Amino acid sequence: MSEAPAYEELFARNLGIFTPEQQERIRSLKVAIAGCGGLGAPCAVLLARMGVGELRLADPEVFEPSNVNRQWGAYLDTIGVNKAAATAAEVARITPYTRAVVFDEGVTVQNVARFLDGVDAVIDGTEFFAFAVQALLHTAARQRGLWVYSAQGAMEIHTLFAFDPAGGGRHQRLVRAQRSCAHPARDRGLLPGAPRGGDTRCARRPAAGAFALDRIVVAIPVAGRRARHLGPHRPPRARSVACCGLPRCHGLRCGRASVRTHAASPAAGRVGDPR
Amino acid sequence: MSGTVPTYEEIFSRNLGIFTPEQQERIRGLRIAIAGCGGLGAPVAHLLARLGVGRLHLADPEVFEASNINRQWAAYVDTLGMNKAAAVAAELQRINPDMSVSVFSDGLSDENLAAFLDGADACIDALEFFELELELQLHEAARRQRQWVFVAQGFLELNSGFAIDPLGVQFLDRIGSVGGYTAILRAVQACFPVLPEGVTVSDIEESITKGVTSLPSWCVQPVLDAAMVVSDVVSFLVKDSRPLATFPRVRIQDTSTFAVSYREAPDPHD
Numbered sequence: 001m002s003e004a005p006a007y008e009e010l011f012a013r014n015l016g017i018f019t020p021e022q023q024e025r026i027r028s029l030k031v032a033i034a035g036c037g038g039l040g041a042p043c044a045v046l047l048a049r050m051g052v053g054e055l056r057l058a059d060p061e062v063f064e065p066s067n068v069n070r071q072w073g074a075y076l077d078t079i080g081v082n083k084a085a086a087t088a089a090e091v092a093r094i095t096p097y098t099r100a101v102v103f104d105e106g107v108t109v110q111n112v113a114r115f116l117d118g119v120d121a122v123i124d125g126t127e128f129f130a131f132a133v134q135a136l137l138h139t140a141a142r143q144r145g146l147w148v149y150s151a152q153g154a155m156e157i158h159t160l161f162a163f164d165p166a167g168g169g170r171h172q173r174l175v176r177a178q179r180s181c182a183h184p185a186r187d188r189g190l191l192p193g194a195p196r197g198g199d200t201r202c203a204r205r206p207a208a209g210a211f212a213l214d215r216i217v218v219a220i221p222v223a224g225r226r227a228r229h230l231g232p233h234r235p236p237r238a239r240s241v242a243c244c245g246l247p248r249c250h251g252l253r254c255g256r257a258s259v260r261t262h263a264a265s266p267a268a269g270r271v272g273d274p275r
Numbered sequence: 276m277s278g279t280v281p282t283y284e285e286i287f288s289r290n291l292g293i294f295t296p297e298q299q300e301r302i303r304g305l306r307i308a309i310a311g312c313g314g315l316g317a318p319v320a321h322l323l324a325r326l327g328v329g330r331l332h333l334a335d336p337e338v339f340e341a342s343n344i345n346r347q348w349a350a351y352v353d354t355l356g357m358n359k360a361a362a363v364a365a366e367l368q369r370i371n372p373d374m375s376v377s378v379f380s381d382g383l384s385d386e387n388l389a390a391f392l393d394g395a396d397a398c399i400d401a402l403e404f405f406e407l408e409l410e411l412q413l414h415e416a417a418r419r420q421r422q423w424v425f426v427a428q429g430f431l432e433l434n435s436g437f438a439i440d441p442l443g444v445q446f447l448d449r450i451g452s453v454g455g456y457t458a459i460l461r462a463v464q465a466c467f468p469v470l471p472e473g474v475t476v477s478d479i480e481e482s483i484t485k486g487v488t489s490l491p492s493w494c495v496q497p498v499l500d501a502a503m504v505v506s507d508v509v510s511f512l513v514k515d516s517r518p519l520a521t522f523p524r525v526r527i528q529d530t531s532t533f534a535v536s537y538r539e540a541p542d543p544h545d
Contacts, residue, residue, distance in 0.1 A: 004352050005341035012342045014429075016491020042498070049494035065281035066288050068370060069325050075369035076280060093351040096343060223305050 004096045011051040023051065027097070030054040032119040034107050034137050036083040037061070039151055041072040041090070047098070048091045054099045055091060056115055058104030059083035107133050112140045124150040138163065249260030280354050280372050287327040294513065299327065301513040303373075306330035308395040310413055312359040312381055313337070314492060316349040316401035318501035320363050324370040326509060331367070331374070332391055335359040336382030337521050346494040383409060388416040400426040405488050407462055411453055414439060414446050418517050423511070425518070427504045429492060430463070431471035434500040434528040437540075438507065438518035449523055451543045459483050461543055469540035496530045503528065 007027065014023055029052040033040045036059040044055055061083050067074040088100035107115055107126075116122065126133050141148045143216040148163040168261075173245045283303065290299055298466070305328045309316045312335035320331055337359050343350040347359075354362040365374040380393055392398060398417050402410050417424045426446070427436040439446060449465040452458050463479055468479045470476070501518070512518045520526040523540040 005355070008343040010344045013345050013491060014488070014493050017493045046494050046498065050346065065285040068281075068286045069327065070290050076372060077369055079281065091354060096352065 006173060007051065007097045010095055014051065016245045026051050029121075030056070030119045031121050031123060032058070032115055033125055034058050034115075034133070035125035035127065035130075036073055036087040037071050037125060037127070038125065039102050040238055041074075041075035041083070041087045042088050043123050044100075045072050045094065048094045051095065052098055054101065054119075055088075056101045056103065056119065057084040057087050058089075058105075058107045058111075058115055059087075060104065107120070107137050109136065112136055116140055116146065119146065121145050122148045124148050141162065141165065146186055186199075216275040283327065283371070283373050284444065286371065292326065302327050302509065303329045305396050305509075305512060306332070307508070308332040308334075308392055308398045309401060309485050310334050310391070310398065311401035312349070312363045313343070313401065313403070314346050314429065314497040315504070316399070316498055317350075317359065317363050318497055319399055319401060319504055320347045320367060322501055323368075323509075324367045324374060324376065324503040326505065327371060328509075330373060330376070331364075332377045332379065332395060332465075333360040333363055334379035334387075334391055335363075336347075338381065340485045344361050346492055346497055383413060388412060389420075392416055392420055392422060395422060396512050398422055398424045399504060399508065400424050403488070404428060404433065404462065404466075405459070407450075407459055408453060410462075411447055411450075417441065420446060423518075425504055425508050426466070428466045429496050430467055431490065431495070431499055432529060432531045433467060433469065433471050433498060434503070434530055435466040436504055436507070436526045437466075437520045437524060438511070439522045443521060444523050446522065449540045449542060451513045456483055465523075465540040466525065467527070468525055468540055469536070481524065493503070499530055499533075 011023060014026075018026065029047075031043075031047055031052055033053070033194045035054060036044065040057070040059065044057060047055060050171050060081065062080050063071070063074045063078050063083055063086060065079055068076070071083075073083060073090050075086075078086040078089075082102070082104040084102045084104050085165045088102045102116055103111055105111065116137075122137065123135060123136060126137070134206050138148055142165045149164060150161055150163070155244075232235055283415070287299060289436045290302075292302070307318055307323060307328060307330070309323075309331060312320065312333050316333070316335065320333060323331060335358065338364060339354050339359055344352070344355075344497075348430075349359070349363045349366045352469040354365075355527050358378075360378045360380050367374055367376055379387060383391055394412075398413070399412060400410060404411070414424055417439075421441045422514065423441060424439040425436070426439065427434065427437075445480050446462070446465065447453070450461045460476075460479060461485060479513060504528050507519050511518050520537055523542070525538050525540050526535060527538055528535045
C-alpha cells in the first residue's frame with residue numbers, strides 16, 4: 001500500500017477502551033525502552049499498536065538464532081541485526097505515526113540524558129545481570145522524576161513491578177524483603193537446566209521475587225545515598241565510625257559504616273527528628 | 276545478516292529447561308488447526324511458531340484493514356488488503372524455516388472442514404462470536420474426529436477460554452439451538468458467565484438486535500489471551516496436563532487486573 005491510512009483510522013477500535021481524549025494523550029506519549037529483547041520488543045510492538053507518539057529504543061546487541069524462540073523483533077532475516085534497529089523497523093511496519101529513535105550503543109553514561117529527557121515513562125527491559133546499566137538507568141530516571149516499569153520471568157514465574165521516583169520508603173521495604181529471603185544464589189534451581197527437585201511451585205514465588213529485588217538493591221541505594229549527601233540535611237559525622245577519611249563520607253561512600261552505627265549516634269538522630 | 280539459515284535446534288535451544296528435548300520433539304511434530312487469523316488467531320499462530328510447532332492450518336477469508344492494526348499481529352501498513360491467513364503464514368516463515376503452513380484463504384465451510392481438521396492434534400477456535408453457526412459446525416466436525424477444541428473469546432476487559440472435550444459437554448449443549456437470537460445470547464452467556472463491568476444482559480440483547488458486530492478492543496488483551504491458550508494447548512499436548520478449564524468450566528481473565536477466575540457456563544435447561 002502506497003499511502004498510509006489516517007491515525008484515527010488505524011486506532012479507531014481503541015475507542016471504547018480509551019476515550020478520544022485519552023487516545024490523544026496516548027498519541028503524545030514518549031516512552032523510553034532500555035533493552036529490545038524478551039520484554040522490550042513486545043512492549044515496543046504493543047505501544048506502537050496502541051498509537052504512542054515516540055519510542056526510544058536502546059540495545060547494543062544483535063539478534064542471534066537462539067533469540068527467535070521468544071523475542072518479537074527476532075526473525076531469520078534479522079539475525080545479526082541490532083536489536084533496537086530491528087525493533088524500530090518492526091514499529092515502522094505497524095504505524096507511521098510512532099517515531100522510533102534507535103540507540104544502538106545501548107544506554108550509556110554519554111547518552112542517558114538524551115535517552116530519557118522528555119519521556120513520560122521508562123521500561124527497563126535490560127538483561128537480568130546488567131546491573132551497571134540498571135543502576136545508571138534507574139538513577140537517571142529517578143533524578144528526572146520518571147517511573148520505571150520492569151518485569152522478570154524465571155521459568156514459569158513472572159514478576160512485574162513499577163518504581164515510583166518518589167518512593168524511597170517503598171524501596172527500602174523492598175530491600176528489606178530481599179534481605180529476608182535467601183540470597184538469589186540459593187535459587188539457581190530457577191534457571192533452565194538446573195535441577196528443580198524438592199522445591200514446590202509456591203515456594204519459588206518469593207524466591208523469584210528475591211531475584212527481581214536483587215536489581216533494586218543495586219539500583220536504589222545509589223540514588224538513596226546521593227540524596228542523603230546532596231539533600232539539605234547532611235548527616236553529621238558520627239564520631240565513633242571508623243571511616244576512610246574522605247570529606248563528608250560518614251562511612252557511606254566507603255561502606256565501612258553500617259546503617260545501625262549512624263542511627264545509634266545521637267547526632268544522626270537529630271537529622272530527621274526536630275526533638 | 277548471516278548467510279546460512281540456523282538449525283531448528285539452534286533457534287529453539289532456549290526452550291530446553293521449560294521443555295525436555297523429548298517434549299520439544301513432540302512440539303516439532305505437532306499439527307494445530309487455527310480457525311480465524313484475527314485478534315486471537317494471529318498471535319496464537321505467532322506464539323506457536325516461536326515455540327517450534329511443525330505444522331499449522333490457518334483459515335480466514337478476510338483481508339487486513341486499517342482498523343485491525345491496533346491489535347492484530349501480522350497487520351502492518353504493508354499487509355493491508357492481504358488475506359489474513361496468507362499474511363500470517365508469510366510472517367511465520369520468517370520465524371521457523373521448517374514450519375509447514377496450510378492456508379485456507381476462503382475461510383471454512385462444509386466442504387473444507389474435514390480437510391482443515393485432518394491430522395490436527397488440536398483445533399483452536401478463534402472465530403468471531405457472530406459466526407456461531409460456523410463455530411458449531413467446526414465443533415461438531417472436531418467432535419466426530421475426536422479432537423479437542425480450545426475456544427477463546429474477548430469481551431471488553433474480559434477474556435474467556437475453555438477446552439471442549441470431544442467426549443464431554445459440548446458448546447451446543449449449553450446453547451440449545453443452532454440459529455437465531457436466543458442462540459447468540461446463550462453463546463455469550465456460556466462464554467461469559469461473568470459480564471464486563473457495567474454491561475447487563477439487556478445491553479447484549481440490544482446489541483444483538485441492532486446487529487452490532489464490532490466492539491472496542493485493543494492490543495494488550497489478545498496477547499494475554501493468546502499466551503494463555505498457547506500455554507494451555509501445548510501443556511495439554513506435550514506435557515499431558517489437564518486444560519486450565521474444560522467446558523462447561525470457563526476460565527475468565529479480567530485484563531485490567533490480570534486476575535483469573537473459573538466459573539461454570541449456565542445450563543439453559545435449569
